[in-house]
Amino acid sequence: MKSRHWAEMGETTFVAGIWILYWIHRLLGRWPFRVCLYPVVLVNWLRRPALRHASRQYLERMQTATGALGHTPHWRDSVRHVLMFAETMLDKLLAVSGRYRFESVRTEGREEFYEVAKSGKGGVIVTAHMGCLELCRTMAERRGEVKLNILVHTRHAEQFNRLLKRLNPENDFRLMEVTDMGPATAVALNERVEAGEFVVIAGDRIPVNASQTVRVDFLGHPAPFPVGPYVLAALLKCPLYLLGCIHEGDSYTIHFERLFERVVLPRGKREQALTDCAQHYAGRVTALLQRAPYDWFNFFPFWDQVNVSAKPPTF
Numbered sequence: 444m445k446s447r448h449w450a451e452m453g454e455t456t457f458v459a460g461i462w463i464l465y466w467i468h469r470l471l472g473r474w475p476f477r478v479c480l481y482p483v484v485l486v487n488w489l490r491r492p493a494l495r496h497a498s499r500q501y502l503e504r505m506q507t508a509t510g511a512l513g514h515t516p517h518w519r520d521s522v523r524h525v526l527m528f529a530e531t532m533l534d535k536l537l538a539v540s541g542r543y544r545f546e547s548v549r550t551e552g553r554e555e556f557y558e559v560a561k562s563g564k565g566g567v568i569v570t571a572h573m574g575c576l577e578l579c580r581t582m583a584e585r586r587g588e589v590k591l592n593i594l595v596h597t598r599h600a601e602q603f604n605r606l607l608k609r610l611n612p613e614n615d616f617r618l619m620e621v622t623d624m625g626p627a628t629a630v631a632l633n634e635r636v637e638a639g640e641f642v643v644i645a646g647d648r649i650p651v652n653a654s655q656t657v658r659v660d661f662l663g664h665p666a667p668f669p670v671g672p673y674v675l676a677a678l679l680k681c682p683l684y685l686l687g688c689i690h691e692g693d694s695y696t697i698h699f700e701r702l703f704e705r706v707v708l709p710r711g712k713r714e715q716a717l718t719d720c721a722q723h724y725a726g727r728v729t730a731l732l733q734r735a736p737y738d739w740f741n742f743f744p745f746w747d748q749v750n751v752s753a754k755p756p757t758f
Contacts, residue, residue, distance in 0.1 A: 504662040511736040527737040535577040552699035565636035566682040569646040569672040574688030590640040659722040673720040676706040689735035
């Protein structure tokens with residue numbers, strides 16, 4: 444299978460379909476939503492060999508490395524994996540529209556993080572494509588103590604984020620499309636961090652035009668990870684936090700964790716320092732996924748990602 448950059452693959456989610464399913468849930472409830480959802484997911488799973496391959500590869504490596512599934516992955520586990528993604532998409536819409544039961548969401552490390560935020564100190568937050576991060580965004584907005592600036596690497600998310608804006612026109616999610624981290628972008632981000640705001644960036648997707656990545660162990664195999672979050676935190680001289688979200692019980696757990704008080708990239712040892720940072724991040728993500736192994740939503744050949752220099756497609 445020829446490796447491609449994830450940005451070349453397009454969205455695996457059809458926004459119109461999500462909108463229809465959202466209204467089915469709103470009018471009829473969760474179980475009618477699931478009755479409609481299951482055949483849609485099964486058809487897409489059958490029609491998309493790349494999705495099936497990526498899901499099975501991840502699940503097999505998760506089980507081999509951690510034993511989190513408790514059994515050798517079967518095709519049913521792959522279908523369950525995609526179903527979990529689809530249900531999470533619904534929860535994203537419910538969260539942004541204010542219809543999710545926020546009282547059922549558990550948090551870890553939140554109070555320490557919010558105390559730092561209230562003191563006026565900004566920082567960089569690195570996330571991963573796991574669980575329902577819109578819950579984190581919405582809860583931060585509702586509380587009103589944390590201002591988030593979310594970096595996106597392509598226009599892939601534009602349709603979905605327009606949909607989120609339709610659900611809640613008053614949301615304050617500030618999206619910044621970034622394909623290159625140039626001086627002007629760095630200055631703008633520095634101003635926001637100095638103002639006590641936070642910059643959110645994914646740590647598990649290689650940006651288009653990425654000039655450098657590092658390969659670190661992830662679930663027992665070397666995988667490429669971007670260095671952007673660590674370079675940015677070092678440049679801005681601010682703390683770097685991990686923000687994760689996983690299914691637990693009948694709801695979610697939102698996990699806050701300080702990865703580094705400062706990221707230091709010594710001259711002559713820069714690459715090793717970046718590798719150490721990415722390895723630490725990969726280890727902490729693995730620890731969260733051990734608790735919720737079906738919450739990893741990178742449905743492309745993750746271990747075989749390649750950089751591309753072409754301009755990302757518009758969707």
